[in-house]
Amino acid sequence: MTLRLQALALLALLTLAPVRAGAQAAAMSEQVKGSGGAAVGIWAATLTPGDILVLSLAPSSPVREAGISFAGKEITLRPDENGGPSRAFIGLDLGLESGTQSLRVVFRYRDGSSGTVLKSLRVTRRQFRLKHITLPDEFVEPPPEVLDRIAREAKMLAAIYSESGPAWLGQGRFGLPHQGPITDNFGERRILNGRKQSVHTGLDIDAEMGDPISASNAGRVVLADDLYYSGNTVILDHGLGVFTVYLHMSKLLVRAGDPVSRGAALGEAGSTGRSAGPHLHWAAKVSGSRVDPQALLGLPLDSR
Numbered sequence: 608m609t610l611r612l613q614a615l616a617l618l619a620l621l622t623l624a625p626v627r628a629g630a631q632a633a634a635m636s637e638q639v640k641g642s643g644g645a646a647v648g649i650w651a652a653t654l655t656p657g658d659i660l661v662l663s664l665a666p667s668s669p670v671r672e673a674g675i676s677f678a679g680k681e682i683t684l685r686p687d688e689n690g691g692p693s694r695a696f697i698g699l700d701l702g703l704e705s706g707t708q709s710l711r712v713v714f715r716y717r718d719g720s721s722g723t724v725l726k727s728l729r730v731t732r733r734q735f736r737l738k739h740i741t742l743p744d745e746f747v748e749p750p751p752e753v754l755d756r757i758a759r760e761a762k763m764l765a766a767i768y769s770e771s772g773p774a775w776l777g778q779g780r781f782g783l784p785h786q787g788p789i790t791d792n793f794g795e796r797r798i799l800n801g802r803k804q805s806v807h808t809g810l811d812i813d814a815e816m817g818d819p820i821s822a823s824n825a826g827r828v829v830l831a832d833d834l835y836y837s838g839n840t841v842i843l844d845h846g847l848g849v850f851t852v853y854l855h856m857s858k859l860l861v862r863a864g865d866p867v868s869r870g871a872a873l874g875e876a877g878s879t880g881r882s883a884g885p886h887l888h889w890a891a892k893v894s895g896s897r898v899d900p901q902a903l904l905g906l907p908l909d910s911r
C-alpha cells in the first residue's frame with residue numbers, strides 16, 4: 608500500500624513537474640503513529656500553496672468526532688452512515704506562507720477517551736507570476752447599482768463553502784472538466800487596468816463557445832446560477848469539504864440539488880461575467896482553502 612501510494616505520489620510529482628517549476632518539496636506518503644494506538648496516513652504530491660493533503664484516518668476505536676487542525680484551519684469530521692471518518696482533505700491555501708506547520712489530529716472516542724496524532728510539515732515557497740490585464744471598466748470598478756448584488760453573491764458563496772456533505776461522494780479520481788489547452792495561471796497576481804490588484808484563484812482552460820463542460824468527479828450541485836463576476840457558474844460539493852467550481856458558461860444544464868456523476872454535462876463553455884473570451888475557469892476549494900484544481904488530478908482516489 609505504502610509503495611503504491613509512493614509511486615502515485617511520484618507520478619503526480621513528475622506529471623506536475625513541467626508546470627510546477629517553483630515547487631521544491633518532495634512527495635510524501637507516511638503513516639504517523641499517535642497516542643492510544645491511533646494513526647494517520649499522510650499523502651501529499653508536494654507541500655506548496657495550492658496543494659492538497661490527503662489523510663487516511665485510523666482511530667483505535669469507534670469515534671464520536673475527529674478534529675483536525677493545520678495552518679489555522681480547523682476541521683471537524685463525524686461518522687457518516689458508512690462509519691468512519693476514514694479520510695480527510697486539507698487544502699494549502701494559495702496565500703499560505705512557507706515554513707513549518709503542525710498537523711494535529713484528535714480522535715474523540717465514543718467511550719470518552721481520545722487519541723492524538725501530531726506531525727510537523729514543511730511548506731515550501733511557490734512563485735506566482737505577475738500579469739497586467741485589461742478588462743471592461745464595469746468589472747474593475749463596478750458601478751454603484753451592482754454593488755448590492757456583488758455583496759449578496761459574496762455572502763451566498765461564503766455560506767455555500769461553509770457547508771459540505773459528511774460523506775465522500777467522489778467516484779475514483781478527478782478528471783479534467785474539458786479537454787483543451789491549459790493556461791497554468793493558478794495564483795497569478797494580477798493588476799487590472801493598471802490600478803486594481805487581484806489574484807487568479809483558478810485555472811483557465813481554452814474552450815470554444817458551446818463546448819461541453821463536465822463534472823470532474825461525482826458530487827452534488829450546490830450552485831447553478833448567473834453571478835456578476837463569474838457569469839453562469841456551477842459549484843459541485845464532493846463531500847468532506849472538497850468543492851469544484853466552473854465559471855463563465857454560456858448555458859447551464861444542471862440545477863442546485865442535482866446529484867451528478869463523474870463526467871456528467873454541467874453546461875456549455877462561454878464568456879459570461881468577467882471574462883475576455885470563451886474559456887472555462889476551473890477552480891477548487893478544499894477545507895476552505897483556494898487550491899490549484901490540477902492538484903485534484905493526482906490525488907490517490909482509486910478506491911472509494
Ligand SMILES: [Zn+2]
Pocket residue numbers: 807809810811887888889
Ligand atoms: Zn480564470
